[in-house]
Amino acid sequence: MNTTDPLAAADELNRRAGAWRSEPATDPNIEALALAVSANLPVLLWGEPGIGKSAGMRQLADALAVPLETVIASVHEPSDFAGLPVIGDDPAADGVPMAPPDWAVRLARAGRGLVFFDELSSAPPAVQAALLRVVLERRVGSLALPEPVRVVAAANPPSSAADGWHLSPPLANRFVHLRWTHSPRTVARGMAGTWPQVSIPLVDAAKIPSAVARARGAISGFLTARPGLAHHLPADAEARGGAWPSPRTWEMALRLLAVGYAAGAGREAVAAAVIGVIGDGAGIELLSYLEQLDLPDPDRVLADPGSFDLPERGDRQLAFLTAVVAAVQGDLTRRRWEAGWTVLAKAVDAGVPDVAARAAVDLAALRDTAWPVPAGIDGFVELLQLSGALDG
Template identity: 35%
Template sequence: MRPAHLLTVVEKEFNSTQSGHHTPVMLWGAPGVGKSQMIAQVAEKQNTPLIDIRLSQMEPSDLRGIPFKEGNAVEWAVPAMLPNAERHGENGILFLDEITSAPPSVSAAAYQLILDRKLGEYEVPDGWAIIAAGNRQGDRGVTYSMPAPLANRFSHYEVDINLDDWVAWAYANGIDERVIAFLRFRQDLLFEFDASQNPVAFPSPRSWEFAHRALHKFEDHPELFSGALQACVGKAAGIELAAFIASLDQMPDLDAIINGETVEAPKEIDLQYAVATALVGRAIRAKNTNDAMKVHGNILSYANNFPQREMGVMMVSDMHRAIGQDIFSVPEFASWADKIADLMLY
């Protein structure tokens, strides 16, 4: 399932704790596809606490607690990391990450916590959702086969790779537009992982964020730049990204486009992707400014200049995802939509 849909699933599961309809969720996916980040994103949006427990680093006693003598009986000290209504709040998300990397003794200790929402005398507060995530066998991670009794305690979702969802996230989180443009141009490089080749650095949604950071740290060090990108996303992808960025000095004048001047679209397909992505970035920065209507209108007018109309459709679609419904109030939107109506219908 694509990440945008999974975000809705996790939000629904969190909200369903209030009605008693919550079912623990298990997210399956390869390394670096954004499983952990999606949960953090939902917690931030819902303004709710998130407790992230890495089960691969746990011992069974870390979940069950430590026994101590109380009179003639033995009591258990509840681990402080587990949700507590007084300390953490009545609502939240308990995230059991790396559950497939946990030894069987630890996953067995989690059985009762996940299904019955209790462990010994400890009980998970009613308003807390339980979400887990892990890598699949074959992803070259340290994984154990999930026992059937544990698997049967979850609803299971596979995290798919979706470029449109990643692009929407990238614009919202300030990822460099050159990285976005490159991945629009080389869509197959958003995620490329071959476990049989035993890669160390490889392209993934997570490692492209690292490349974004490397771009800003090493751009003024040409002797280090390409190597730094390769260190993040692998040799082949890093070399391609460096070459792509080097070619961008041939881009047309974006300020002229924003000002409504007549500017010819580049003939090179990689530069077209770069221009489209940069203009979406300009649209985002213009939102909520006095010039927003003018800027958005001029960008929409330019969408008709691309040799392939599909490029304009991609740009306007990204723009819509980034700035929302405001795009429909721009007069130039109707004109653009009329010109590509046959393409959209097809």
């Protein structure tokens, strides 16, 4: 170090003050964000400035081994997101393409990555409108972002923002809304030189079929028991600008739940992600339902269909049988299809064929016409003949 150069000495001081070590930790904020990013859903982080949203994005990008582009929305013009017109040789024939900004070009060249739009609520309305088009349509000017590019935005909570910014209900219903908080104890420890290194839940490819089947069974079973929650627009404006249940957000919840199962994510992270799309009321009800559900792994049951016991409760039976049919559909073979009928036959033996009726129609629809009708179908023949599922 050059002791005669005051700036060199200052730089050395800054280097030492900025040096820190990490220790393993859990953080539901980052884990829930990882689930939403893995599910390729647009995310909106609600939190005060300076509480670690950018640091969380860097941790996530490092864990996924993808580039991160941070764009401060409040210091940009609408053309930075809508693109600048570029006049070609024959505009009347070719149109006028809109040139994308450099950050979008870098992500397109990389073919994957994270783009983080910070301070969305502090940007002028025209900038917000142009940026939301990027978030929802994944287009920047004339450039379409590759599918492996994930999009995250951040905004100040409406209750604390000076301009009281709210999303319209149609826009709000397209986001995963995550409340980003901080722990004073974590900050204090960080000032002492130790920051947490969070383990990011990553999807295990081997668990994908079973995870999707379990999620389908759980969501379908819950909505069958609580049909009134399939669509419920909140009464007050602030709630409408956040998460609430609709067919769109239930599909988002299904994807988040499937990612959570496939990644082995913690309960708090799954809860935050699911509540972030269907809201507090429906989300808490669903989570309570899932705690009591405890579905068997449908792939294991299909591998040995004679060795399991049908759940006793009707809602669990329906959810389980739906998951079994979804698992067969995800990896359709004659052996798995016939095993599915063995599973459904247990519902007939248990005296609840009505619970399995819908699953039977769906399973019959998967049949290859070259496959013979299995014995387990006997209890459903009349129903399937009425539905036409046995034709051919």
